[in-house]
Amino acid sequence: xxxxxxxxxxxxxxxxxxxxxxxxxxxxxxxxxxxxxxxxxxxxxxxxxxxxxxxxxxxxxxxxxxxxxxxxxxxxxxxxxxxxxxxxxxxxxxxxxxxxxxxxxxxxxxxxxxxxxxxxxxxxxxxxxxxxxxxxxxxxxxxxxxxxxxxxxxxxxxxxxxxxxxxxxxxxxxxxxxx
Numbered sequence: 644x645x646x647x648x649x650x651x652x653x654x655x656x657x658x659x660x661x662x663x664x665x666x667x668x669x670x671x672x673x674x675x676x677x678x679x680x681x682x683x684x685x686x687x688x689x690x691x692x693x694x695x696x697x698x699x700x701x702x703x704x705x706x707x708x709x710x711x712x713x714x715x716x717x718x719x720x721x722x723x724x725x726x727x728x729x730x731x732x733x734x735x736x737x738x739x740x741x742x743x744x745x746x747x748x749x750x751x752x753x754x755x756x757x758x759x760x761x762x763x764x765x766x767x768x769x770x771x772x773x774x775x776x777x778x779x780x781x782x783x784x785x786x787x788x789x790x791x792x793x794x795x796x797x798x799x800x801x802x803x804x805x806x807x808x809x810x811x812x813x814x815x816x817x818x819x820x821x822x
Contacts, residue, residue: 651698652685662703666710673713681709716780761811769804772797 652659663674663681681702684690690705692698762770768790775786787797 648685652682652702655699655702658699659702659706663706663710666707667714674710677710677713678706680713681706684709757815758808758812761808761815764811765804765807768792768800769807772800773804773808776801 659681660674660678663678664671667673667677681690684705692701762773765773771790772783772786775781775789776783781789783797783801784794786801787794790797792800
């Protein structure tokens with residue numbers, strides 16, 4: 644990171660934090676995480692200014708986009724079991740009840756363990772892609788970067804892995820039960 648960029652970011656930090664708090668609906672703790680992730684994007688080169696427009700406008704856009712990403716991830720974050728069950732089997736997850744009862748949580752944990760064991764039966768790349776997407780909450784593009792594969796290849800492994808996992812779930816010797 645060059646000195647001019649660092650100076651601009653430092654000068655705008657108080658305003659940037661205020662903007663992050665606003666973008667996070669007043670949640671200061673979440674705003675700290677969003678701002679830290681926005682700084683990481685800049686340092687890692689994932690967000691770079693193209694030379695047009697004001698620096699502050701660009702920087703606040705990066706913060707807004709990062710907050711939207713974080714909100715999207717928080718909104719859809721639930722246990723691996725609930726997400727997989729919802730995708731692969733009818734009636735697997737109840738979206739109307741985001742906080743399951745203790746007995747339902749135990750059941751979900753058992754299902755998650757069963758799913759982890761089924762993932763080991765997939766080919767390595769399919770299992771890796773599904774792990775990165777479901778356990779690590781990465782996008783397919785991010786998973787492609789981690790694995791050093793093309794996005795098309797990762798999509799293919801993802802689709803084949805989901806199909807194979809669905810088949811394994813439906814023919815599993817320990818079938819999953821639902822209320």
